[in-house]
Amino acid sequence: MLPFQSQDGQGLVEYALILVLVAMIVIGILLLLGPIIGNAFSNIVANI
Secondary structure (H helix, E strand, O other): OOOOOOOHHHHHHHHHHHHHHHHHHHHHHHHHHHHHHHHHHHHHHHHO
């Protein structure tokens, strides 16, 4: 190994993996709660 080897690429990959994981969690939550939230807004609009 070189004594001055850069690890910037490794940090960038780690941040990208964390971003992908967070995006998958958010998409999963929206898929589960989306219909419930949509029904709640529909009921609010119907009552107005």
